[in-house]
Amino acid sequence: MALKDSYLLPAAADMHVHLRNAPGPIAELVTPTIRKAGIDTVFVMPNLAPRPVVTVDEALEYKKALQAYDPEVNYLMSLYLHESITPDEIRKAKKAGIAGVKAYPRGATTNSQWGVVSFDPFHDVLSTMESEGLVLNLHGEMPSSPTDNVTVMNAESKFLPTLTSLHSKYPNLKIVLEHCTTADAVAAVRACGPNVVATITAHHLSLLVDDWSANVHHYCKPSAKSPEDRRALLQALVTSEGKFFLGTDSAPHDISSKKGKGNTAAGVFTQPYALGYVLTALEEGIARGDIKEEQVTEEVLAGFLSEFGRKFYELGPAEKKILVKRDGAVVEESLKTDKVEIVPFRSGEKTWSVEWQ
Numbered sequence: 001m002a003l004k005d006s007y008l009l010p011a012a013a014d015m016h017v018h019l020r021n022a023p024g025p026i027a028e029l030v031t032p033t034i035r036k037a038g039i040d041t042v043f044v045m046p047n048l049a050p051r052p053v054v055t056v057d058e059a060l061e062y063k064k065a066l067q068a069y070d071p072e073v074n075y076l077m078s079l080y081l082h083e084s085i086t087p088d089e090i091r092k093a094k095k096a097g098i099a100g101v102k103a104y105p106r107g108a109t110t111n112s113q114w115g116v117v118s119f120d121p122f123h124d125v126l127s128t129m130e131s132e133g134l135v136l137n138l139h140g141e142m143p144s145s146p147t148d149n150v151t152v153m154n155a156e157s158k159f160l161p162t163l164t165s166l167h168s169k170y171p172n173l174k175i176v177l178e179h180c181t182t183a184d185a186v187a188a189v190r191a192c193g194p195n196v197v198a199t200i201t202a203h204h205l206s207l208l209v210d211d212w213s214a215n216v217h218h219y220c221k222p223s224a225k226s227p228e229d230r231r232a233l234l235q236a237l238v239t240s241e242g243k244f245f246l247g248t249d250s251a252p253h254d255i256s257s258k259k260g261k262g263n264t265a266a267g268v269f270t271q272p273y274a275l276g277y278v279l280t281a282l283e284e285g286i287a288r289g290d291i292k293e294e295q296v297t298e299e300v301l302a303g304f305l306s307e308f309g310r311k312f313y314e315l316g317p318a319e320k321k322i323l324v325k326r327d328g329a330v331v332e333e334s335l336k337t338d339k340v341e342i343v344p345f346r347s348g349e350k351t352w353s354v355e356w357q
Helices: 025-033 056-069 087-096 120-132 155-169 183-191 209-214 227-238 255-259 271-288 298-312
Strands: 006-010 012-017 039-044 074-076 078-080 100-103 135-139 175-178 196-200 244-246 321-330 350-356
Touching: 006 298, 012 244, 012 271, 012 298, 025 056, 025 271, 039 056, 039 298, 056 074, 056 078, 056 087, 087 120, 120 135, 135 155, 155 175, 155 183, 175 183, 183 196, 183 227, 196 227, 196 298, 227 271, 227 298, 244 298, 271 298, 271 321, 271 350
Parallel strands: 012 039, 039 074, 078 100, 100 135, 135 175, 175 196, 196 244
Antiparallel strands: 006 321, 321 350
């Protein structure tokens, strides 16, 4: 076997999750799976519907609802960058412990219809975030546009000049390029200063365009790309040095939204087995020659899965350890209640188990 049979690691931190509306049937089902994955800290996305989280009071109310499902998880809450947000709300957010503000280019992904068309009108808000130390979280895609020759395959690369411009204009603003999927994005993040980092999902370490074009449960935004892009993500993980860390973008949808009438919903549900998916992807990458066996150490895994994200968000180290063991679990065919059914990534396959120490 390319990897060890078990790893003793600090509890993981997942810096990009979707838990959906709370109270609500999806949140009730998926929130208790966070700790099942060996994760004790999550950065929660604000793109709820029919209204996103745009005020501090809404974020704190949302957090309270999530805590009712599992009070042992540390929920890092965020606001949705919206035209109604003011510098005063940013200052209030900092005092209240809100961890970041998520920017969605309008029309780029799920519930982005209230998102950003241009960052110019947000100058005062971004300047206040810079001075207050509040993180800007970027969905790094341009909306698809035949006129501008933008599709799901180049939407991320087309967005990167915006990332570079924001970093240049606000050099002290902490920025996360979320769920990067391309070699171009990896290079752009590395070229920026220490205030710019990126998250990498578990599923993008495995998937290619051919996978999601054939399976609705593999379709997400941003979409998986080429073998060269996947290789760049794997190499970014094992050479991260704090620039890249885990953000699963676990995005649960009821099966009717994935296989029902109309367009399929974008999102891959990875929450319960996120760490196992990462380890499997690394092992597959070694087998292909994308990375080397000796690059996957406990130190590298601890950094990517736990330490780097906590450090960027100025959190303390994990208080507990987890033991991750090969082939100790099998991914369910689906998770369901009488109200909702969600199909997880790699359903039916063996994966790594997690034991809290």
